[in-house]
Amino acid sequence: MYAIVEIGGKQYKVEKDHFIYVYRLEGAEGSAVTFDNVLLLADNNQYQVGAPSVAGASVSGKILEHLKDDKVTAFKKKRRKGFRKTVGFRQSLTKVLITSLN
Template identity: 55%
Template sequence: MYAIVDIAGKQFKVAKDQYIYAPKMEGEVGASVSFDKILLVDNGGDIQIGAPTVSGLTVSGKILEHVKGNKVIVFKKKRRKGYVVKNGHRQQYTKVQIESIG
């Protein structure tokens, strides 16, 4: 059984006992979260497609930790002008374990 869930504008395919890295969300480590924007549910071949969401179902999970992603280097240069800028960025994520779909 799996579901496609919309979390903070991004779509994730989730299954029970799976870990996902979602955009940073509020909540303490160990707190439970639930997502109600379920776009599709597949239960052993029985597919329910939402219009726009599947009603009556929620996906629940537990926050495991707040982490940072890999560093992305942003480099800008204009040739022959002496203009060089180098910046780095690390996106913040929340590691969530999916506990149940239903």
């Protein structure tokens, strides 16, 4: 059984007892979260497709930790002018354990 859930503007395929990394969520480590925007529920050969979401469906999870992603570096340069600029960025993420698909 799996579900397609929209979290923070992105869609994730989730299954019970699997981990997902999403953009940082509000909440302390160890707290429970519920995602109500379920776009699809699949169980063996039975599919429930929402328009836009499946009524009454939700996905529950537990926040395990808050962390940062790998650094992405942007570099700008203009030839013959001596202009160089380097900018780095690390996205804040949350690791979530999926506990149940309702």
